[in-house]
Amino acid sequence: xxxxxxxxxxxxIIQQERDLxxxxxxxxxVAAKIGMGIxxxxxxxxxxxxxxxxxxxxxxxxxxxxEVVTKGKQEGIQLVFEDKGPGIAxxxxxxxxxxxxxxxxGMGLPGAKRLVNEFVIQSAIGQGTTVKMLxxxxx
Amino acid sequence: MEKIPILKMGxxxxxxxxxxxxxxxxxxLEEDLIQMVFKTGSKGVLIDISALSxxxxxxxxxxxxxxxxxxxxxxxTVVVGMQPAVAITLIELGLxxxxxxxxxxxxxxxxxxxxxxxxxxxxxxxxxxx
Numbered sequence: 115x116x117x118x119x120x121x122x123x124x125x126x127i128i129q130q131e132r133d134l135x136x137x138x139x140x141x142x143x144v145a146a147k148i149g150m151g152i153x154x155x156x157x158x159x160x161x162x163x164x165x166x167x168x169x170x171x172x173x174x175x176x177x178x179x180x181e182v183v184t185k186g187k188q189e190g191i192q193l194v195f196e197d198k199g200p201g202i203a204x205x206x207x208x209x210x211x212x213x214x215x216x217x218x219x220g221m222g223l224p225g226a227k228r229l230v231n232e233f234v235i236q237s238a239i240g241q242g243t244t245v246k247m248l249x250x251x252x253x
Numbered sequence: 254m255e256k257i258p259i260l261k262m263g264x265x266x267x268x269x270x271x272x273x274x275x276x277x278x279x280x281x282l283e284e285d286l287i288q289m290v291f292k293t294g295s296k297g298v299l300i301d302i303s304a305l306s307x308x309x310x311x312x313x314x315x316x317x318x319x320x321x322x323x324x325x326x327x328x329x330t331v332v333v334g335m336q337p338a339v340a341i342t343l344i345e346l347g348l349x350x351x352x353x354x355x356x357x358x359x360x361x362x363x364x365x366x367x368x369x370x371x372x373x374x375x376x377x378x379x380x381x382x383x
Contacts, residue, residue, distance in 0.1 A: 135273045138307060156307060156338035160346060163309040167276070211347055221310040225346035 122147075122182040128195075129175040134166050137178055141191065148182055148189050150251045158191060158249040161226035165195050165245050168222050172215075173197030173243055183248065190231070190250040195243075202237040209235070257282045259289050265297040265366055266290065266328075267359075271304045279315045286319055290328045297366035298323050301359055303334025313348040320353045329369050330354060333362035 122144055126137055138159045145155040162178075169176045176197030183192045202208050209227065214220035227233040232248040255278060260267045266289055268282070286298060298319065302308065308316070320330035331354040343350065356362035 131275045131277055135275050139273070142306070153338045153341055156336075156342045157345065159307050160309050160342045163307060163311075164346075167309070167311060219310050219314050219348070221313075221347045225310060225348070228345050228347070229342065 122180065124180050126178045126180065127175075128166050128170055128178055131170070133175075134163060134170065137166050138163050141180065141193070144180060144182065145191055145249075148191070148251055150191070150249075154249060154251070154253065157229040161229040161247060161249075162193060164222040164226040165193075165247070169195050169197045169199075169243070169245075171218075172202075173199030176242070188250050188252070190248055190253065192246070192248045195245040197244075198242040201239040201241055202235075202243055203239060205235055205237055254281070256285065259285060261289070261293055261295065264295060264370065265299055265363070266293065266295045267299050267301070269301040269304070274305065274312055276311055279312055283315050283319055283322075287322050287326070290323055290326050296328050296370060298328055298330045299359065299362045299366060300330065300332045301334050301362075302332060302339075303336065303358070305339065306336065308335070308339050308343060310346060310348055313343065313346075313350060316350060316353055329366055331356055331362040331365050333357065333359055 126140060127133065128137060141162045142155055142159050145158055166178060174197060176195060179194040181192045183190055207213050209224050211224045212220040223235070226247070230247040230249045231253040234246045235243065237243040257268060257270055257272070257278065266286065268286065289295065290298065300316070316332060323330045333356045335355065354365060356365050
């Protein structure tokens with residue numbers, strides 16, 4: 115059998131609300147393309163939506179890098195969200211359920227973390243925030 | 254400006270969301286619905302989300318808001334048609350949508366709304382469960 119390796123690696127700009135819809139749709143498209151099941155697809159696009167919105171509201175927008183990654187036989191999608199916003203003062207607090215500095219429900223960051231397989235957040239005051247997450251196809 | 258149509262069906266309002274919801278559109282829907290409840294005196298709002306492949310915390314909040322505001326204005330809200338994957342995701346996200354009535358489809362949602370309407374005549378002293 116022929117093993118096909120898909121080379122998808124792209125960068126999307128998130129500057130306005132409509133970009134969120136485009137991002138979600140693109141992630142869904144790629145997820146479907148690598149054969150990710152519908153539940154995992156839904157989890158991943160929901161996490162995408164949460165993080166992209168956070169980046170838009172708190173970070174003033176930024177970029178999302180989308181990449182199909184493999185580890186052995188596993189295939190998955192890695193997303194890196196990067197903004198040059200004010201940064202998060204207390205990441206531990208931001209990762210708590212129900213904590214918000216805005217008007218949201220405070221479920222975005224902790225919720226997104228629960229929906230993916232790997233989740234790393236880094237932030238520096240005055241420099242910006244980077245969120246890296248990964249969802250395996252069968253994860 | 255893009256809008257989600259709200260249909261009046263007898264005592265109830267029916268909303269079928271067929272497009273990708275972005276935040277502004279969801280907020281507009283929230284406003285329009287409350288205005289419609291006020292204008293028409295509707296006793297129930299049925300929101301069909303069967304075409305939505307995602308409900309994130311923002312949309313969840315809007316749905317909760319609509320239910321809460323309608324309730325203050327004496328109208329019940331039922332959300333119908335949620336896809337299984339969306340339900341699984343919402344729970345994991347930490348958003349159980351408590352306080353919002355749900356039903357499997359429009360038909361069952363309508364039946365639920367009907368069943369919750371008080372008998373049109375007198376006798377209002379029995380079921381005050383809330």
